Every structure is written in structure tokens, then in C-alpha cells.
Amino acid sequence: MGIRAAIECKIKVLEVYGDSALVIYQLKGEWETRDPKLVDYRKLVLELVKEFEDITFCYLPRNENQMVDALATLASMIKVNKQEDVKPIQMSIYETPAHCYDIEEKEEKDDHPWYHDILQYVKNREYPDQASENDKRTLRRLAIDYVLDGEILYKRRKDQVLLKCVDAVEAKKILKEVHEGICGTHANGFTMARQIMRFGYYWSSMEGDCVNYAKRCHKCQIYGDKIHVPPSLLHVMTSP
CATH class of the missing domain: 3.30.420.10 (Ribonuclease H-like superfamily/Ribonuclease H)
Structure with a gap:
């Protein structure tokens, strides 16, 4: 043609x-x-x-052959009317290559994590603004299980093991690495929560986040066991 x-x-x-x-x-x-x-x-x-x-x-x-791919993309976007003449596409070629700026993504940081109030109380014995007496009493009760080491807050388990408290940004990275990282096994939500605690991390909504992350995993939905299939009949085998 x-x-x-x-x-x-x-x-x-x-x-x-x-x-x-x-x-x-x-x-x-x-x-x-x-x-x-x-x-x-x-x-x-x-x-x-x-x-x-x-x-x-x-x-x-x-x-x-990138020019052909570009022309094919342009051709697929244009609707031609047989009764009208097709206007030519004007193209210009630059002798020097165009440069683009590589914009580095700024490291995300959670400025107000879930443990902010607990950290302020353990560090400075300060209560949140407009906190009622009931809120102060609840905060004192929660702060008993937390230990501050420098700038890092730890959660003390019942067996006296310390778990590092992480914010929402670090929690997303941990979820991705534990579930589908190099050593990830695509485990279910409850198993993931136990693995993360064994690794020494903790956040308040950890178990629910693990369950929701496992449900949204595309590979788990495709290759997971079909648990909603109808049960198969069991055949009794008699010993010889």
C-alpha cells in the first residue's frame, strides 16, 4: 500500500x-x-x-522503528470522513534531542501518625487540646504499654517484647514487602499480621489492613484456592 x-x-x-x-x-x-x-x-x-x-x-x-508506532497511534485517533479531504499532518524533526527533567518523588511522611497523642504524653506528659477528663484517663491507660527510646516509640507486648510503632507510610511498605516482596508468600491477612509482629513492627489497625490488602491482591484472586466451589462427594474406600 x-x-x-x-x-x-x-x-x-x-x-x-x-x-x-x-x-x-x-x-x-x-x-x-x-x-x-x-x-x-x-x-x-x-x-x-x-x-x-x-x-x-x-x-x-x-x-x-518508533516513528511507525507513533504514526499508527495518530492514525487510530483520527476519524476520517470519506466526503471530506484528509488534511496532511505536519511533522517537524529537531536536530538536537529533547531533554526532560527527572523529577524525583519526595519521600512521603505522615506528619500526624496514629500514635501522635501517645508519643506526646510519653515524651512530654502533654495531653491533646480540648481533651476531656475521660480522654485523659484513657490516654494514660494506653500509654502504660508504650516505651520511648530516643525518638522511636515501641509497643510492649504481653511477653515484654517491644514492637516498633510505624506510621501509615511505613505500614504500606511493610505490607507490600511481607505479602509480595522477595520472601513474600502471599499469605492471608491474619498470617501476615503475625509475621509483621514477629518482624518487630506494630500499628493500631494492623490486622484489618492486612486482611484488606490480601483481599485486594490481584495474584491472590487469580491463583488462590477456590473456596466457594460446591463440595465434592467423598467416596468410601474399603481396605482389602
Whole structure:
């Protein structure tokens, strides 16, 4: 189709680029054409070649043929009306490559984590603003199970093991690494919560977040066991 379009435009000198090494080298005569389907195709192209004064066929690897992909994308976005003429697409080529700025994502940080009030009480014995007496009493009761080491707050378990308190940003990273990281086993939510606690981390909504993360995992939904299938009948096997 491209060669015929060039003939209609009365082009006499043409350079043809293709990403199929088989077709290009067969048209150049360097490779022998054995496929019956390609024999007729080659004959047709050689008949059209006679309309040009000079024509060359060049092989272009597919990874370097980005212009064709861009033109194909533009062609798929344009709706052509047969009754109207198609306006030509003007393209300009820059001699120097365009540069783009690599914007580094700023490290996310939770400025007000879930343990903020507990940290302020354990560190400075300060209560939140507009806290009632009941809120202060609840905060004192919760703070008994927390230990401050420098700037890091730890949760003390019943077996006196200290778990590092993490914010929402760190919790997302831990969930992803434990569930589908290098050593991740795509475990269910409750197993994930126990694994995270064994690794020494803790946050208040850990168990619920683990369950929700496992439910949203795409691979778990595809490759997981089908637990909602109807039960199969059990066949009694008698010993010989």
C-alpha cells in the first residue's frame, strides 16, 4: 500500500524501511523466497518497483522503528470522513534531542501518625487540646504499654517484647514487602499480621489492613484456592 501511494504521488526516488528482515532481504535478492505466499508478494512488489527511477530497501530493527508506532497511534485517533479531504499532518524533526527533567518523588511522611497523642504524653506528659477528663484517663491507660527510646516509640507486648510503632507510610511498605516482596508468600491477612509482629513492627489497625490488602491482591484472586466451589462427594474406600 505504501509503494502504491508513492506511485500515485508520482515519486521517482524512494527509500523503503521495514522491520521484517525476511521481507526486506528477499526483496533485495539476498535471501531466497521459498514460501509460496511470499513468492506472489515478491512478484507484485517487483512489478511496482519498475515505476521508480531509484528505490532502495533498508532493514530497520523493530526497537528503532518508533516513528511507525507513533504514526499508527495518530492514525487510530483520527476519524476520517470519506466526503471530506484528509488534511496532511505536519511533522517537524529537531536536530538536537529533547531533554526532560527527572523529577524525583519526595519521600512521603505522615506528619500526624496514629500514635501522635501517645508519643506526646510519653515524651512530654502533654495531653491533646480540648481533651476531656475521660480522654485523659484513657490516654494514660494506653500509654502504660508504650516505651520511648530516643525518638522511636515501641509497643510492649504481653511477653515484654517491644514492637516498633510505624506510621501509615511505613505500614504500606511493610505490607507490600511481607505479602509480595522477595520472601513474600502471599499469605492471608491474619498470617501476615503475625509475621509483621514477629518482624518487630506494630500499628493500631494492623490486622484489618492486612486482611484488606490480601483481599485486594490481584495474584491472590487469580491463583488462590477456590473456596466457594460446591463440595465434592467423598467416596468410601474399603481396605482389602
